Amino acid sequence: MTKKILLVICDGLGDRPVPELGGKTPLQAARTPNIDGFAAKSMHGLLYTIAPGITPGSDTSHLSLLGYDPGGIYTGRGPFEAAGIGISMNPGDVAFRCNFATVDGRRIVVDRRAGRIGEPETGRLSSLLPSAVIDGANVTFRESTEHRCVVVIRGKGLGSNVTDTDPGVTGKEILKARGLDDSSARTAEILNQFTDMAIKTFSGSEVNRDRVSRGLPAANAILARGGGIFPHVENFLKKHGMTFGAVAAEGLIIGICRVLGGEVVTPPGATANMNTDLLSKGRAAVELLGRKDFVLIHVKPTDIAGHDGNSGGKVDIIQRVDEMIGEIMSSFKEELVFAITGDHSTPVTAKEHTCDPVPLLIYSRHLRGDGIAHFDEISAGRGSLSSMRGLELMTLLKGYADRNEKYGA
């Protein structure tokens, strides 16, 4: 009989030995009594979410873990960010993730985040220029979380092979976008013209007069990066034969799940920050499991703690994930296939994504356990799953959930 599948992806989960944890990784150092309760009856392994030696982004790795080869559909983060804030897109639309920023009269970037401006001011600014028609293409502009915003270009013959306008540092001029092929050259030109319009419109805005009068940097420009073309993707239900629900709070992951056709729930208290309410996410997952075949829980702050070099914080988040899992396992009574892993490693000693594989645990009653008593990167390296690729995960989970067709007779 088919089982439901619960996949917990802790962002940036994988780590390296940490001196202040006595040479243990945060997973090794964490007390995880709930996971330990079934670890020895689980299968463990190390997962290269893209391939050995490749440092994954969160976008490419999530696509891969969900069974979608990013090589075929990923051209940049923009479309997923745009989907994350609810902009409806068609295949062929080109999207950029942008920042509101501060420039001086010569377009030199003074503050890449415009003093970390946010709502409601970003919403007021974007309402001044919600859309435009440039060279026959329709441009949509929308504020996102915090200082972020999104530009989507819709039209015929667009390309996403467009360089960033964000110079990445202050003290440099906004870059002219360049297209690296013919259709992208036209797209770059549209982006450049829209950037000019935004600078002109926002510079004279009441929002910015007000900010300057309060001594705050004006949000008088936009910086674009991560251009990508909205891909043709096979709907998750069609591809995997399972209805798909996700519990997530980060725009990028929400966007990816929506693009694949998933229902995304962000329950009260769930955030993409250290303060997220994981027990609330756990309850939402139990509710979703009642009506979906496959449920993903995305946990962001393990990655944040990694980027911040915060080993204690990473241990703490892992322990809270363990509590969440304990709650789910005690409330959801049906048999399910449970898996926990990361999308990549963000070691607290490196403070950035690395190529280290992530540990993987798969549990379901009646399956073979490999006797490994604790879920961590070192123990998992001795596990029965040995090393696997991210793209193999979904087929494996579906297999253990009795959801793959027999091949042959």
Add this chain to the structure above:
Amino acid sequence: MTKKILLVICDGLGDRPVPELGGKTPLQAARTPNIDGFAAKSMHGLLYTIAPGITPGSDTSHLSLLGYDPGGIYTGRGPFEAAGIGISMNPGDVAFRCNFATVDGRRIVVDRRAGRIGEPETGRLSSLLPSAVIDGANVTFRESTEHRCVVVIRGKGLGSNVTDTDPGVTGKEILKARGLDDSSARTAEILNQFTDMAIKTFSGSEVNRDRVSRGLPAANAILARGGGIFPHVENFLKKHGMTFGAVAAEGLIIGICRVLGGEVVTPPGATANMNTDLLSKGRAAVELLGRKDFVLIHVKPTDIAGHDGNSGGKVDIIQRVDEMIGEIMSSFKEELVFAITGDHSTPVTAKEHTCDPVPLLIYSRHLRGDGIAHFDEISAGRGSLSSMRGLELMTLLKGYADRNEKYGA
């Protein structure tokens, strides 16, 4: 921050249980205190340098370990042997590795190595016929190490799908080369004509009159094998973004490294035989590491001991490799990614290459160790790298050296 990479490839390193070593492999039996010093903090695995079940040659496996799929560029050993003795080649040139040999009046091979003739006689012989023009193609002939020599054919429309003229045994006539396709048929005919010229020229030479007067077999013929076409290969620096240096003494490996654009150093005392001075090679590697991003040390005699069934000799060479590594690690102070592996197995019980995978160890400070205390084929099978393919190695090493671009955002 990017790190440099040191890769030690011990030729034919892998082995099988050896009765006279109490059922241990030479690696298990060897005392390797220097490697043991960081083994537990390293990652271990088993490497199929080509693929499971495939017995690699040293040429195909080195290409693979250096990140070049031999399927795309390898047609025979000749071009790499020719490059190893400094013959400059262009893509499309066809090269054969040859022996000076002794034939009787009916072209029956009497000695496949002409009494193991060597320098300076081989140089004097090749100076009698350094080049020729046959059917519009330019033929270059050059002595190599010991009884070996090389024929390179340059011209339009050549092919390398040419059978050997070397019958492989004494008592048989020199074979007529045959081409297995049209362009190769022409190339075979050129090789056959050049073989005739060599027999005619060398037979009447003073070198051979002198040898015969001393009771030595005349070097009055050449036997060709291993025909291959010089490939278009991407330069190592362009492909991997790293400058490449190698410490090697064997012609084939020198040739491979040169074809890929590497600088090859053969320091004093370094040979391709059991008597090689490994500490001299270690010092050369430290010097090269000072000015190159990626350094390969090739150690030949592990393979020779394997072919000779010399288990004690193989243990001894491994212990000398360990001393070399100890010297390198104590003299080179920068952080680096260190790896040691083999190109294939040459078990002393088999005396030839086998398909057994080779052990792999990767060490760099701050990375995860898998707790395996000794580097050998059996322990490595329990390591966190589990089993990998040769073509994956470079990407993995570059990943840990922070030299791959992040895929995604």
